[in-house]
Every structure is written in C-alpha cells, then in structure tokens.
Amino acid sequence: MSLEKIIASVPILLVGSLRTLELTIISVFFGMILGLFLALGRLSKNVIIDKICWFYIWLFRGTPLLMQIFFIYYALPMIYKPLTFNDITSAFIALALNSGAYLAEIIRAAIQSIDKGQMEAAKALGMSYRQAMFRIIVPQSYRRLIPPVGNEFIALLKDSALVSSIGMTELMRTTAQISNATASAVIYIPSAALYLVMTTLFTLVFEKLEKKYSVYE
Amino acid sequence: MIRMEKVCKSFGALQVLKNIDLSVAKGEVVCIIGPSGSGKSTLLRCLNHLERITSGRVYIDGELIDERIDGKDQLKISHKRVAEICAEVGMVFQRFNLFPHMTVLQNIIEAPVTVKKMPKQEAIDLAVELLKKVGLEDKKDEYPSRLSGGQQQRVAIARALAMKPKIMLFDEPTSALDPELVGEVLEVMKELAREGMTMLVVTHEMGFAREVANRVVFMDKGEILEEGTPAEIFSNPKHERTKSFLQKVL
Numbered sequence: 001m002s003l004e005k006i007i008a009s010v011p012i013l014l015v016g017s018l019r020t021l022e023l024t025i026i027s028v029f030f031g032m033i034l035g036l037f038l039a040l041g042r043l044s045k046n047v048i049i050d051k052i053c054w055f056y057i058w059l060f061r062g063t064p065l066l067m068q069i070f071f072i073y074y075a076l077p078m079i080y081k082p083l084t085f086n087d088i089t090s091a092f093i094a095l096a097l098n099s100g101a102y103l104a105e106i107i108r109a110a111i112q113s114i115d116k117g118q119m120e121a122a123k124a125l126g127m128s129y130r131q132a133m134f135r136i137i138v139p140q141s142y143r144r145l146i147p148p149v150g151n152e153f154i155a156l157l158k159d160s161a162l163v164s165s166i167g168m169t170e171l172m173r174t175t176a177q178i179s180n181a182t183a184s185a186v187i188y189i190p191s192a193a194l195y196l197v198m199t200t201l202f203t204l205v206f207e208k209l210e211k212k213y214s215v216y217e
Numbered sequence: 218m219i220r221m222e223k224v225c226k227s228f229g230a231l232q233v234l235k236n237i238d239l240s241v242a243k244g245e246v247v248c249i250i251g252p253s254g255s256g257k258s259t260l261l262r263c264l265n266h267l268e269r270i271t272s273g274r275v276y277i278d279g280e281l282i283d284e285r286i287d288g289k290d291q292l293k294i295s296h297k298r299v300a301e302i303c304a305e306v307g308m309v310f311q312r313f314n315l316f317p318h319m320t321v322l323q324n325i326i327e328a329p330v331t332v333k334k335m336p337k338q339e340a341i342d343l344a345v346e347l348l349k350k351v352g353l354e355d356k357k358d359e360y361p362s363r364l365s366g367g368q369q370q371r372v373a374i375a376r377a378l379a380m381k382p383k384i385m386l387f388d389e390p391t392s393a394l395d396p397e398l399v400g401e402v403l404e405v406m407k408e409l410a411r412e413g414m415t416m417l418v419v420t421h422e423m424g425f426a427r428e429v430a431n432r433v434v435f436m437d438k439g440e441i442l443e444e445g446t447p448a449e450i451f452s453n454p455k456h457e458r459t460k461s462f463l464q465k466v467l
Contacts, residue, residue, distance in 0.1 A: 121314035125328035126304025
C-alpha cells in the first residue's frame with residue numbers, strides 16, 4: 001500500500017475516529033448517570049434495592065462485553081419483537097449498560113471514601129439524606145472519581161472497537177474495510193496512531209480536570 | 218429545652234448510656250465532663266438523631282423527638298418534623314466537619330438556603346454578620362483547608378448559628394486544636410453564653426466549665442454520677458470517681 005493511498009484514506013479514518021469518540025463519550029455519559037443511581041442503590045438501606053443493583057453489576061461485569069453486544073443486537077428481538085434496535089442504538093445501549101456497571105463501583109467507592117463526619121454535619125444542619133448526598137457528599141467525590149473515570153473512558157474507547165462486530169463502522173471497522181479492499185495491513189499503523197491520539201486526549205483532559213477540582217485541598 | 222428520661226443506648230452488647238435523666242433549661246449552660254468512653258458524646262448525639270436511643274424518651278423544646286422501648290420505635294411524628302426540630306439544634310463537632318469543597322461563606326449559607334429556603338442574599342447578609350461575630354469576616358472567600366483549626370472551628374460555630382438554633386451542642390469543640398488556638402474558640406463560646414444561648418457542652422476544658430457553666434454534669438461508664446454548680450463539683454465533689462477524675466485533670 002503506497003503512502004499516497006494511506007494519505008488518501010486518512011479522511012475516512014478520521015470519520016471513523018469521530019464515530020468512536022461519539023460512541024465513547026455518549027456511552028460513558030449515560031453510563032455515569034446509570035452508575036450514580038446504581039451506586040446510590042448499593043448504598044441504600046433498602047435491602048431489595050441494594051440487591052437489585054448488586055445483581056445488575058454482577059451480571060454486566062461478569063459476562064463478556066462482546067456477548068452483551070450480540071445479545072442486545074441479535075437475541076433481544078427474538079425474545080421480544082419491539083426490542084429491535086439498529087446497530088448504532090444497540091452499540092450505545094450495550095456500551096452504556098456495561099460501563100454503568102463498572103462506573104457504579106467506582107462511584108460507590110468514591111462516595112464511601114468521604115469522611116462520615118460530612119454526612120453527620122449535614123444532618124445536624126437539618127438536611128435530608130437526599131440533600132446531603134447531592135449537595136455535600138457527591139460533589140466531594142468528584143475529585144476522587146476523576147482518575148478511575150479517566151481509566152474507564154480509555155478502556156471504553158478501546159472496547160468500543162467490539163461494536164464493529166455488529167457492523168457499525170467506527171474506526172476499527174473502517175480500518176478493517178480499507179485493509180481488505182487494499183489487501184494490505186499497513187493501514188493499521190495510522191489507525192493505531194489515531195487511537196493513541198484519542199486516548200492521549202482523554203488523559204490530558206482528565207489531568208486538567210483533576211487539577212481544577214483540587215483547588216480546595 | 219432539653220429533657221432526657223431514662224435514656225439507654227447500646228451498641229450491640231455494649232451499653233454506653235444507662236438510664237440517663239437530664240434536663241437543660243432555656244438559657245442554661247451545662248458542661249458534661251468525665252473520662253473518655255464515658256458516653257458523653259453519645260449522649261449529645263442522641264439529641265439530634267445522629268444516634269437513635271435504645272430506650273427512653275428525648276424531648277426538645279417540649280416536643281418528643283425520640284421514644285423507644287427495648288429498641289422498638291414508638292415515635293409518632295414524621296421524619297420531616299424530626300428534621301425540622303433537629304435543625305433547631307445546632308451542633309459543633311470535635312473535628313469541625315466543615316464542607317471542604319465550599320468556601321467559608323458557602324458553608325454558612327448552605328443550610329439556610331437549602332433547608333430553610335432563605336433567599337440567598339438574606340443568607341449572605343446573615344453569614345457576614347455571623348462571621349463578624351466570630352472575628353473572621355475577612356476569610357469569607359477562603360476554603361476551609363486554608364484556615365487554622367481555631368478558625369475552622371469558629372466558622373463551624375457560625376455555620377451552626379446560621380440556622381438560628383434554640384440550642385447549641387458542643388462535642389469537645391477544642392480537643393482537636395493546638396493549645397494556643399483553644400482560647401479563641403472558647404471566647405466565642407463565652408460570648409454565646411453571655412447572649413443567653415442554651416448550651417450543652419462536652420468538654421475537657423475545666424477552666425471553661427468552671428467559669429461559664431451554670432451546671433456541671435459528671436459522667437462515667439454511661440451514667441451521670443453527679444451534677445451541680447461548678448463550685449460544688451470542683452471544690453466539693455461527693456462521688457469518689459469524680460474526686461479521682463478531677464485530681465487527674467486539674
């Protein structure tokens with residue numbers, strides 16, 4: 001494969017990269033929301049809520065992501081017809097549900113690491129559990145969340161390559177297609193470089209965030 | 218203002234409060250002294266639901282806020298009402314427990330704004346006034362980590378006062394402070410006592426108890442062994458254990 005050909009395929013690779021980024025950011029975003037509620041559920045005094053959240057995390061951390069993707073894309077429509085999703089939606093759902101399970105444990109650990117005196121002070125001031133959680137405890141956990149959430153972002157960015165298996169054209173699949181069409185594997189080099197650029201980007205952003213949230217410490 | 222009737226509290230098999238009867242009248246300053254592990258802090262924490270009692274009754278301002286028989290809840294009032302009453306009981310902790318992610322000003326206005334729904338500007342004015350009172354108006358935009366222990370504790374007092382409490386509870390407020398910072402916190406507390414605040418203070422500062430308290434309560438092993446005026450307790454203790462404790466600390 002000639003250098004010109006590689007340069008010519010860069011725009012296609014960039015489009016694939018954008019898709020990968022989009023997949024990662026949106027999935028982690030919804031994963032965070034899901035994870036926050038799962039974490040609060042795990043910390044709940046209500047045993048049933050705790051157990052349901054525990055079960056969810058157990059299920060999604062204990063089975064392969066690739067299997068979850070296949071399950072949502074191929075198996076769900078067979079079980080119940082209205083649950084038919086196209087490749088993009090299936091990919092988002094699988095990645096968000098999966099990252100939610102991991103993020104739940106990250107968030108729970110961060111919340112539990114906050115000094116118990118904080119909850120007591122909030123209660124002594126008349127705040128309800130909900131007010132204390134969302135005004136006092138959760139905001140303090142942000143800084144402690146940043147490094148592990150950064151990890152999760154990078155892990156998911158790479159794992160998102162798995163959705164190429166249900167035909168979604170993100171960076172991995174775009175690269176494979178070019179490689180097939182040109183009967184050459186050289187294209188994997190610029191593609192790997194693009195993955196590195198994206199993970200580096202996240203690393204830098206998270207280092208910045210960590211600094212920003214450290215002002216009060 | 219405060220009344221505890223036959224209050225017992227156990228943590229598992231360990232009984233930390235045994236049949237406590239205690240009342241504090243409006244405007245009274247009561248100091249609780251006694252060795253570590255005697256249940257002083259637990260007693261205080263039972264007054265604002267940070268701990269739930271195992272049996273007995275607790276009244277705040279005439280209203281029953283906790284009642285249990287053998288650990289079974291007998292309380293008929295709603296969680297909301299309990300929270301409302303507890304909001305009228307200010308508490309100052311040994312380790313300050315300021316909110317580290319908020320500035321001094323934000324710490325003080327947080328509860329009035331979120332709990333009492335006080336307009337923000339009004340809360341800010343009140344906070345500035347309280348900061349003047351504790352001598353820290355110039356620190357309002359600092360984060361707690363930038364303040365000394367004594368300053369943090371004074372902010373914590375201002376934060377509790379911002380809820381306009383009827384009662385202030387102090388849980389060893391100077392025990393975590395460097396010796397030279399103790400005085401500034403005690404000064405603020407004396408000022409409060411002079412203004413007529415009802416105060417219940419767990420302390421190891423015998424000088425403060427002697428000077429400011431209307432009444433001193435001596436606790437040991439979960440029981441109130443003796444109570445009386447500072448003169449009675451410090452000059453003429455009746456109970457052997459009070460005597461030996463005071464000999465060690467004075």
